[in-house]
Amino acid sequence: MLITTDRLVLRRFRPGDAETLAAYRSKPAVAIYQSWRAPYSVERARYAIETMAAADPEQPGWFQYAVELASRGTHIGDVGVNLNDNLRQAEIGYTIAPEHQGHGYATEAVRAVLDHLFRRGLHKVSAECDARNVASARVLERLGFTREGLLRGHTWIKGEWTDDLIYGLLEEDYFGAAS
Template identity: 60%
Template sequence: MLLETSRLYLRRFHPGDEVALAAYQSDPETARYQPWTPPVSPESAAIRVKEFAEGDPDRPGWFEYAVELKADGSLIGDVAVKLHENLMQADLGYTLAPDRQGHGYATEAVRAVLDDRFRRGLRRVSAECDARILRSARLLERVGFQREGHRPAFSWIKGEWTDDLLFGLLADRWGTLAA
């Protein structure tokens, strides 16, 4: 395990995660705001799981944490961190299976990742979300991010222009929140 909370394990992806990954990434409402197109086949999910498993959390680029529910061992989502070349800042993203939303799992997982990353020396974490995903924006604010901007009609995704909300969290602020 890379990280552990009271209800979750945050770990590397491994063979066997393909079915659960394909299921939550195939949900039309979940995929609506993401770059992939549903349905996600088991074969595509297997390729993603292999790529995710090969990631290195300490090197620049994306690293995907698999979010596993301790109670039953099920994969319920992922938290992604893109470490910048300078190793002092990162971008954050997350996806949770629709039937597991609304129980605080995403908040718990994101807090664990942020705490670990700031303890390792990050100075800043950024996040952005489609302005229509109010629950995601509220999650970011709940864990301490501050809204830094609103970019109207900024992203062209799946045949429509979308507004993006920008968020940032500095290590100093995290230190006061986590204390």
């Protein structure tokens, strides 16, 4: 499975991605809003990549795309898609290494995945983010997602209750916005 944009290649994870995956997932600025804790070991990254490599993007469950710069072949992040059992809905998440943030890569990568998902017939894609993660919320809003709710004190993570923002994007809104 390969998705390309002008600047990016979204592909399956490979064993050689373990060190870069561990490096960006170990950064406190990345891990703060995620379920994992920093540091994120290379061994844990290897295991995650084995699991990701076995996943099928056309079947229910999580599939992670490795995001790399097309010009350099540099692995800079990932986009995850959790396809619902009904094959018509999905949840999406994304992570870009801090040194590559601020260049529009998250927006470009997620837009490419959304285009793929909606063209294969999905009805809705959802996303959830920590309410403090303003940059992630901006990416979703830039892509046309609607903020559907705020779940106050919803997630117990890393010793504290956090608020979660809930976003959704319908197929008809995506194609209406894309035209």
